[in-house]
């Protein structure tokens with residue numbers, strides 16, 4: 350399932366390609382019949398909240414976003430959904446974003462020959478197609494694709510915890526929700542009411558970087574520790590939203606002989622590629638590294654079920670249970686500051 354940074358990238362791509370313009374809207378598959386109501390409306394904007402994407406449409410550009418005539422399309426990709434983009438160079442370079450195990454579709458290959466995207470016939474599985482002057486976007490396999498009014502949209506937003514990539518996110522809400530709970534921190538991080546947008550990769554990596562045992566109850570954690578985790582999460586996800594990749598390792602921890610073993614497992618990240626990105630097999634500390642030696646201490650990484658998904662951890666490094674993490678005293682200013690692919694500090 351795509352994690353929150355991917356949904357923010359999708360919102361940005363859609364806003365860039367169609368924002369403020371009239372859009373042809375259709376459902377080649379026919380399962381989103383309401384698409385006809387939106388055809389030729391203006392796309393006012395695209396917004397991400399956790400793993401939810403909202404596209405707002407209005408009869409004309411000057412309509413206020415709060416107006417009752419605005420229609421909100423709500424999309425949740427779920428496990429198998431993805432968007433495919435095609436268009437003029439520089440607008441949409443052909444690529445797909447979404448389901449982790451979906452290979453880039455035949456469309457992209459066809460486009461490599463310089464074919465005109467305007468003549469692309471949608472695959473019969475396309476739930477929603479947006480087409481503008483400069484490109485098109487096809488949505489396939491979503492869990493949700495529906496039209497909502499402002500109240501229904503608000504109801505979804507109100508159910509979600511703070512999203513680290515949104516400007517209106519409140520770290521305090523995250524800290525308080527965790528500290529009120531007897532549930533394990535490993536389960537709380539996957540609860541979208543506690544924090545919106547985290548998936549299985551960010552959960553495992555965030556816990557490792559905090560040296561936290563995934564089974565510690567939320568209420569045993571100090572506010573200071575949770576604030577530092579939040580800041581770490583903001584940095585990690587900001588990097589993810591900028592590059593399309595999840596990278597949590599510091600450069601000095603990447604070189605390890607076990608990478609060949611990992612490559613053979615074929616785990617894929619759930620988003621698009623970037624040429625100069627850190628290789629996937631060097632990007633994580635614990636995610637999908639069970640039975641491999643920890644990058645820091647050599648202890649075998651373990652895996653187990655927690656909140657319905659597999660969690661990965663180092664039983665030796667992740668021994669912090671209730672006190673402040675030891676690194677917060679050693680590096681009070683920037684614990685585990687994230688470095689970019691070539692070692693540069695990410696702003």
Ligand SMILES: [Zn+2]
Pocket residue numbers: 643644645646647648663664665666667
């Ligand atoms: Zn370790």
